[in-house]
Amino acid sequence: MGPLRSLLDAWVRRSRTRSPWLVHFDCGGCNGCDIEILDVLTPRHSAERFGAIVVGDPRQADLLVVTGPANRRNAEVLRATWEQMHEPRAIVAVGSCAAHGGIFRGAPNVLGGVGDIVPVDLYVPGCPPRPEAILDAILRAAALLAAPRPDREPVGRVPGEVRDAPPAG
Amino acid sequence: MTPAAVTLALVATLVAPLGVGLLLGVDRRMTAAMQLRVGPPLLQPLYDLTKLVAKRSPAADRLSAGLVAGQAILAAGAFAMVLGGGDILVAALVLGVARVLFILAAGAVDSPYAQLGVGREVVLLVAAEPLLIMTVVAYGVAAGSFASSDVASHEGLVLGLPTLGVTLGVLLAIALRKSPFDLATSHHAHQELVKGSTTEMAGPWLALAELGHWYEAAMVLALVALASVGAPLIAAGLVALSYVVAVVLDNTVPRATWRAAIGIAWGVGGTAAVVALAMAGATAGAV
């Protein structure tokens, strides 16, 4: 069974890395990054070449693509969305806001980058990043999907803490 | 059915998903070409299916998980019955049971998106089921028997009943969930139902649901093949024509209502089927 087994394994790894289904989550940036993500899907960049399609349902998605800074209102939803995805899964944070809060950092409602809430695998810098960079990040993240990584440490604050934080001011 | 035929049918049934997967790959390439895109690799549907099977997704609901497995088996069984020379009318009814189990699986979870998807799935059932039954009865009347082996040996079915090509095209569009028959679960993101009836299915459970749909498509293709024994080119031409029409419609009509789905299915496919039935009755009476 050895060779057959390894053949099957190879096929499964290949399938996993070549079928990254995305769920796109906008935490509340300026929408610039989201327009660039749409650009990735258009015929010009055509992410579907690599099997990447956008699905609306986190349960069916492999890659979480996040834009915008984490804020008090949606940190909980972001965390829930991540928790509804199943292994193997990965996260791509697109843009400066998703990385550290960007120009919104320090605003009363903003907590910072999304890395504080969910375990981000890849950051795409830029304000906004070029679509080529986003597509590159998606492909790199897809390579991470070859095997489940269930032992990753949870990061950041749990939604309960976020919700229970006293209102600013 | 002889043991040899049964074995052959079982083997073919196991291999059928590969064929349907490749066909869907061609379908996605063709759609991409119409949109001036490159499109995914031919093997993409098989990659997707394998990935889903290998994903560690828990079932949202026990009953739903069981039902979705049951529907895949029934759909495969219906397809195997056609291949094995069995009764095509009974196979059509069994396929109906598979659809019903799928709807129950989708409805067993208390999710608003899945529930609305279920309502639309029922609309699709009402649109498609009469066409399938009428097509099969037309086959039976023309061939004088409902055993698929007899229908296959009755040459040139499609020559005698050319309008059946239209009905089969509509059925194929429904089986492949082309617009407007994608109303229950769209292949496109950002539509109003998220993923409709499959919203609560993930990983292997979604794969089983997909597998059921693939067998449904395989069964329609098997019906096409049955009709085209003796005149494969004409049949292929008719089916290809109706398929191209379906893809063009899929690309040019972004959204259509459920009324359009029923209207097209019953109005176009149904009328064609009634004409075919009348012609089949006339020719059978003449013989």
Next chain:
Amino acid sequence: MDAITLWTVALLAIPLAGAAATGLLARLPSGRGSLGAAATTVGTTTLTAVAVVLAVASSGVVGSGSEIRIGLGPLDPSSGPAGAAWSVAPAALGLVFVAIGWRARSRSIVLLALVQLALGVAAAVAELSAGHPAGPVGGALLLDPLAGLLLAVSGLVGGLIVIYAVGYEPVHLAHRGLSPARAPAFLAWLLLFLASMHLLVLADDLRLLVVGWELTTLCSWGLIAFDGDRPALAGASQALRYNLVGGIGLGVAALAAGPGAGLTTVVAEAVGGTGGAIAALIVLGLVIGAITKSALLPAHPWLLGAMVAAAPVSALLHASTMVKAGGYLLLRISPALAALEPMAVAVAVLGALTFAGAAVAALREHDLKRALALSTISSLGLIAVGAGIASPEAVAAGALVIAFHAVAKALAFLTVGSVEGATGTRDVEALAGIARRAPRLAGAFLVAAAAMALPPFGLVVAKWALLVAGGPEPILVALLAIGAAAGVALWTMLSVRLLLRRTGPGPAPGRISRHERAAIATLAGAAVLGLVLAAPVATTIADPVAVAITGTDPHLASGWSLALGTSDFTVPLVAALVVTSALVVAWVASRVHRTTPRPYLAGADLRAGGGHGSASPMGVGTAFRGPGARIDRAASAGFYWRAGGAAGERISSRALLIAGWLGLGLLGLAALLGGTGVGW
């Protein structure tokens, strides 16, 4: 008196005696007779069931196409005074109907009843002036496989329903704010109905047939009106009006056939071509009677109105037995229909229109009982299709529909009755998620749904046989296909609503009496058994019916190869497939961890103790709440059929009526053509 005669008379006399005894107990003041009435009823139904089994078994009609004539002794209409008495009886019943119409202040009922009275008097005068007409040779009753089937349905399934009623009715009366002391009277009506139904299906002599027919009409009126409130009285009057029209059709047929004629002689004359225009008139009268009794289009409104009655009434009269009388009559005279060929086509088309139209209309219904009633109408249409096609296969398929539909629909109605009794509602939306609150009742309902819609249960086998038999007729096949699809969709939708795992606000089901439980469990067992034994049932019940009526054995179940060539293996294969998939469903469901459903709600996470402050993950349901927290209809899967609101409903009911009247016009034209000997 030989054994068969003894048992046959017994199955007429026992329920009649039971009805009389229960009726007397009902007269006792302040409900002191309740216990005695319950015991009498259970005893009577048990004895009746025994009598039915013994009569059918000793007659030897099971599994063979033989038939036995049975005389009624001194009461047989072949003796002069008794014959005159049977002739006058419809006139007497006509007087009763006049009185009912007078009290209900309904001019139309009085008018129709007067016509009936006149017909009865005319028949009696005709009989007296003809001297001493003999009845059918050897006796006025005829026990053949079809009669045996109907007897089994009313004696066994009907008996179970009556036993259910023993537990159900006092609670139902209490719910309605009526005195439970009235329950014995209700039971007496049910037993009287059983006796009249037995007379109806056994009668060959038209005089007896008319008496049985009118008695069932009377029982139907009495049971629908039993609660005495305004909707009940309105529904009862409507039902009476329609059935009186049918009774007039039957009376005209009896008058035209002349005293002493039986169904067999009428059919023989039509088949022999000796009857001429009179034969067409007789058959038309019988068909009109059958259409109204079976609530085929356009006579369907009365059955919908009759749904105000209690659950046992709906199950017994308006699903299992009485409405089957129309289909029974059509099957009986199907050789005559075939001989007057245009009429057969008209009946088949009318049946197919009913099958498709009622099934599609049922998709819009929100009220469970109305949905079930429309589904019943649809199935009755299927029987008419079988009678209209009139081939041995089609007749056998019609008999199969009678048998399987009786069990499945009785089960469905009784389950809905218990659910309504326990929760106080029968709205599909309000019952969403009943599976969790009352798993056994939901399970019984699902069994009924499967038996109605899924192969290889008997009803689907019958649909399959009719599709095969109707093969050459494109319109017929199209209507059958649409009706079958809509029926499957209806039962799927109902199952989804009941399976749905929602524990929203709603009353927990109350207690269900042991009588109700026993009846529901037995019927559910019978339905499941019907799945396993579909082939033997077809061989022993459906085939002999076709032999008795058409003279040819269709071998419906011979390897289930109904003109199907080499597909001998198919039905066992389907059964194996279904059983396998059911096992897989159970196995997977048992292997999967029990998880709390956490539906996708656009990022909202409804875990227990977390999320958006909802008290529990179940606190949010999928029902959309409209103004006043009313559960809005949009939540229903039927949303898509209800576009246009009330106006849409009016349009659809008008479409049904128009289709029905067109079918009826076709029937009249066909009778004209058939009577004058012109083909199409």
